Amino acid sequence: MSTASLxxxxxxxxxxxxxxxxxxxxxxxADPYLLPIAGLLTAIGLTEIYRLNPTDAFRQGIWIVVAxxxxxxxxxxxxxxxxxxxxxxxxxxxxxxxxxxxxxxxxLGLTVxxxxxxxxxxxxxxxxxxxxxIMLIVFLAGxxxxxREVLAQGRLKDWGPLLxxxxxxxxxxxxxxxxxxxxxYFGIFLAMLYVATARIAYVAVGLxxxxxxxxxxxxxxxxxxxxxxxxxxxxxxxxxxxxISGRLDLRQDCQSYQLVKSLYSIGYGGYGGTGLxxxxxxxLNGKQIIPDLNTDFIYSxxxxxxxxxxxxxxxxxxxxxxxxGMRIALLAEDGFSKLAAAGLTFGFALQTFIIVGGILRxxxxxxxxxxxxxxxxxxVVANFLLLAGLLLVSNRANRDMLR
Amino acid sequence: xxxxxxHIGIAALVLLSALIVGTTYWQTWANAGLADRQDNEIRLVAxxxxxxxxxxxxxxxxxxxxxxxxKRAGRTLYFRRYPTGPIFSDVVGYSTQTRNRTGIELSYNxxxxxxxxxxxxxxxxxxxxxxxxxxxxxxxxxxxxxAAQALALRLLRGKCGAVVALDPSTxxxxxxxxxxxxxxxxxxxxxxxxxxxxxxCGAPLLNRATVGKYPxxxxxxxxxxxxALDTGRFTPDSQFYDPGYCEEYGKQVRNAGxxxxxxxxxxxxxxxxFEHSINSVFCNVGKALGAGTILDYAxxxxxxSLPPLELPESERAASGLYDHGRLFDPKHPDTQVDxxxxxxxxxRLAVTPLQMAMVAAAIGNHGAEMRPQxxxxxxxxxxxxxxxxxxxxxxxxxxxxxxxxxxxxxxxxVTGGTGTAASIPGIKVAGKTGTAEVGRGNIYxxxxxxxxxxxxxxxxxxxxxxxxxxxxxxxxxAPIAKQVMEALLR
Numbered sequence: 001m002s003t004a005s006l007x008x009x010x011x012x013x014x015x016x017x018x019x020x021x022x023x024x025x026x027x028x029x030a031d032p033y034l035l036p037i038a039g040l041l042t043a044i045g046l047t048e049i050y051r052l053n054p055t056d057a058f059r060q061g062i063w064i065v066v067a068x069x070x071x072x073x074x075x076x077x078x079x080x081x082x083x084x085x086x087x088x089x090x091x092x093x094x095x096x097x098x099x100x101x102x103x104x105x106x107x108l109g110l111t112v113x114x115x116x117x118x119x120x121x122x123x124x125x126x127x128x129x130x131x132x133x134i135m136l137i138v139f140l141a142g143x144x145x146x147x148r149e150v151l152a153q154g155r156l157k158d159w160g161p162l163l164x165x166x167x168x169x170x171x172x173x174x175x176x177x178x179x180x181x182x183x184x185y186f187g188i189f190l191a192m193l194y195v196a197t198a199r200i201a202y203v204a205v206g207l208x209x210x211x212x213x214x215x216x217x218x219x220x221x222x223x224x225x226x227x228x229x230x231x232x233x234x235x236x237x238x239x240x241x242x243x244i245s246g247r248l249d250l251r252q253d254c255q256s257y258q259l260v261k262s263l264y265s266i267g268y269g270g271y272g273g274t275g276l277x278x279x280x281x282x283x284l285n286g287k288q289i290i291p292d293l294n295t296d297f298i299y300s301x302x303x304x305x306x307x308x309x310x311x312x313x314x315x316x317x318x319x320x321x322x323x324x325g326m327r328i329a330l331l332a333e334d335g336f337s338k339l340a341a342a343g344l345t346f347g348f349a350l351q352t353f354i355i356v357g358g359i360l361r362x363x364x365x366x367x368x369x370x371x372x373x374x375x376x377x378x379x380v381v382a383n384f385l386l387l388a389g390l391l392l393v394s395n396r397a398n399r400d401m402l403r
Numbered sequence: 404x405x406x407x408x409x410h411i412g413i414a415a416l417v418l419l420s421a422l423i424v425g426t427t428y429w430q431t432w433a434n435a436g437l438a439d440r441q442d443n444e445i446r447l448v449a450x451x452x453x454x455x456x457x458x459x460x461x462x463x464x465x466x467x468x469x470x471x472x473x474k475r476a477g478r479t480l481y482f483r484r485y486p487t488g489p490i491f492s493d494v495v496g497y498s499t500q501t502r503n504r505t506g507i508e509l510s511y512n513x514x515x516x517x518x519x520x521x522x523x524x525x526x527x528x529x530x531x532x533x534x535x536x537x538x539x540x541x542x543x544x545x546x547x548x549x550a551a552q553a554l555a556l557r558l559l560r561g562k563c564g565a566v567v568a569l570d571p572s573t574x575x576x577x578x579x580x581x582x583x584x585x586x587x588x589x590x591x592x593x594x595x596x597x598x599x600x601x602x603x604c605g606a607p608l609l610n611r612a613t614v615g616k617y618p619x620x621x622x623x624x625x626x627x628x629x630x631a632l633d634t635g636r637f638t639p640d641s642q643f644y645d646p647g648y649c650e651e652y653g654k655q656v657r658n659a660g661x662x663x664x665x666x667x668x669x670x671x672x673x674x675x676x677f678e679h680s681i682n683s684v685f686c687n688v689g690k691a692l693g694a695g696t697i698l699d700y701a702x703x704x705x706x707x708s709l710p711p712l713e714l715p716e717s718e719r720a721a722s723g724l725y726d727h728g729r730l731f732d733p734k735h736p737d738t739q740v741d742x743x744x745x746x747x748x749x750x751r752l753a754v755t756p757l758q759m760a761m762v763a764a765a766i767g768n769h770g771a772e773m774r775p776q777x778x779x780x781x782x783x784x785x786x787x788x789x790x791x792x793x794x795x796x797x798x799x800x801x802x803x804x805x806x807x808x809x810x811x812x813x814x815x816x817v818t819g820g821t822g823t824a825a826s827i828p829g830i831k832v833a834g835k836t837g838t839a840e841v842g843r844g845n846i847y848x849x850x851x852x853x854x855x856x857x858x859x860x861x862x863x864x865x866x867x868x869x870x871x872x873x874x875x876x877x878x879x880x881a882p883i884a885k886q887v888m889e890a891l892l893r
Contacts, residue, residue, distance in 0.1 A: 191411045284447060287476075308431065312427070315423050316423075349416075353422060360428075362421060
């Protein structure tokens with residue numbers, strides 16, 4: 001044990017204590033499971049990031065401080081009545097679109113791995129999409145709560161604003177080539193629509209439209225075709241054209257390099273894993289094998305070091321979070337709270353599925369962060385705000401029940 | 404709304420469960436397949452993080468393979484070094500990053516990396532892994548005698564060929580030398596240099612002792628004579644008349660030597676025919692026995708199957724008839740194979756030096772053929788012996804009496820026949836020469852197979868030399884066999 005790791009542990013403990021005290025003070029009736037789970041996941045993530053790259057771990061630590069501060073601030077500000085947020089639903093919807101649009105702006109935007117998702121101010125980089133997701137959920141919860149009866153009847157007039165904001169969001173995602181984000185928002189939208197209207201037909205139509213749209217996008221976008229090819233055939237026995245180098249290469253040495261190396265990493269973990277910090281992340285020449293290991297691919301590093309037992313335990317922790325989140329949605333009294341809690345929780349689960357499923361080749365791989373665990377400031381901040389939202393809803397629901 | 408909430412809750416849990424299923428798939432079912440992938444660098448690092456066991460020659464001191472450690476990216480990696488350079492390369496093989504493995508390094512990889520299924524090793528490797536200490540493999544001690552091996556290589560220098568020496572009563576491989584050979588230390592970084600040779604036959608990576616397939620020439624008469632005596636159809640005293648040729652399919656097949664004036668021996672018996680390697684005698688034996696019987700006896704000696712040595716399968720070859728490069732086992736040997744030519748080792752026969760040494764060893768061991776073995780013992784890092792060589796009889800290709808009669812005939816070869824160059828003062832040597840035409844002028848493949856001391860042999864040997872201009876088995880190969888046997892009997 002080095003002093004550095006002890007310092008991290010002490011610091012992290014202090015931070016968690018602060019978050020706990022803030023929660024106890026601001027939302028005393030809130031669900032007692034969620035904050036410890038978030039703490040556990042953040043700690044696992046920070047440990048793995050520290051093991052991979054201590055400099056990144058320091059930055060992540062700072063982002064966690066910022067996130068916890070914003071988390072506490074949110075709880076304090078909204079502790080009496082968060083439901084007034086509903087009044088500003090259109091503001092939230094439009095802000096979400098605006099945030100999503102930021103990366104397209106010429107000076108601010110930044111393209112990483114073929115997707116234009118980043119905004120940079122000086123050396124500070126963040127992904128506004130993460131925050132937009134939460135704002136969009138607040139908008140959807142507010143709008144659907146108000147119009148749920150008429151939405152269920154299917155009058156086009158009431159669908160207007162929903163579809164406009166919706167269409168804009170999808171357009172922006174298409175423009176920024178954020179496929180994972182697109183899938184995530186669409187999933188959240190359908191889930192919340194189903195909760196609001198109880199019409200399974202909407203989900204069916206939505207999924208149908210999604211499939212049609214997906215095929216359409218696949219036909220016209222080389223980027224998407226590439227992703228699907230990688231997903232279906234990551235290994236080739238003969239050399240094929242490699243768009244990265246422009247030469248002929250085996251696909252596993254070209255586009256599907258990261259996916260394939262990540263599968264090797266997971267496979268190497270076996271049942272028990274290599275032990276934290278003892279995994280192999282560099283090749284014989286000491287070069288890190290997977291470049292994006294601590295962001296998109298952190299799950300494959302964890303799966304190698306913790307093994308099947310540890311990886312399954314990690315996923316079970318995510319499941320507990322989802323169970324508690326859905327419980328909050330069930331207990332909530334009013335429609336807005338229900339929709340918001342269900343939307344936030346479903347979004348949390350779906351995001352986990354999209355990235356880990358992509359790594360496991362269940363679905364095409366798209367870059368997105370693993371909630372609380374991946375390295376990335378905007379992700380940590382957004383997830384702590386999501387947590388704040390769930391705690392606020394649960395505080396109100398439990399307090400009303402006790403009364 | 405609560406019903407819908409629980410629905411999407413279940414949907415979310417199903418999605419997350421799918422992740423557990425997916426992870427399970429990759430970490431259990433697909434695990435082995437992923438590990439075998441050529442581009443799996445993690446596996447490669449893991450292999451080089453293991454301190455492979457050392458390999459020693461039969462004296463337990465001469466180090467054939469050891470490790471040098473190197474720190475890279477905070478990890479200690481172990482790379483192979485071969486202190487004896489080229490002397491043992493064909494047996495030991497190599498273990499490298501880019502060229503993978505060959506030889507004992509490949510076939511004993513499990514023991515050398517401590518991943519063998521032996522309970523002790525399993526427990527120890529698991530403990531090493533848990534403690535985070537370096538996994539250390541088991542050491543191997545081979546049966547090869549370092550001094551004789553070095554001598555054999557020296558005698559082969561500048562020539563193309565191989566020497567294999569066995570202990571007839573136990574099957575221990577005492578010498579396995581091949582030329583040209585390579586320096587295993589150069590394989591990783593200077594493959595081009597390692598595989599370069601000035602000899603015209605090329606292919607220095609080829610272990611000629613076990614995969615070199617040569618026309619056996621008259622050494623095959625050991626098999627024919629064994630069949631002749633063992634079937635009871637002939638005795639060493641059986642009479643023949645040698646006109647200098649043998650008639651087959653209406654054509655004359657002449658004895659060795661100048662085709663215009665073949666050596667003619669007149670009235671001889673089988674023993675003399677063997678002593679002077681008279682082709683016409685064996686041609687007649689072959690016609691009498693038929694190709695089927697001779698091939699049957701060849702199979703009893705191990706022809707047509709991979710010799711059961713501990714080298715990787717790809718580094719062993721079966722002996723027998725070869726047709727267009729493929730092993731040819733005739734369904735109707737009596738019509739498909741020329742029995743006369745087969746009997747004195749022509750036809751399409753191709754034989755490995757190891758197989759020929761096994762034939763000589765079986766004759767010397769009174770007809771009992773022992774499994775050739777190359778690993779004397781396996782020692783755990785603590786010094787505990789995990790396994791040691793146990794002599795194993797492959798079979799009894801010929802009766803004891805046949806073997807002893809054949810031994811007498813082979814002794815005559817060395818005392819007064821074609822193989823006098825192999826005689827060792829004070830020790831009875833039994834041998835057989837072979838000079839196979841390769842179809843180009845006076846260039847021959849020169850053989851000598853022998854064992855000594857004849858009554859209770861401690862060594863059986865096969866020597867083959869390729870591309871010998873006017874070089875006969877008795878003149879070029881027998882002296883090499885003699886010197887190696889002397890070194891082994893000393």
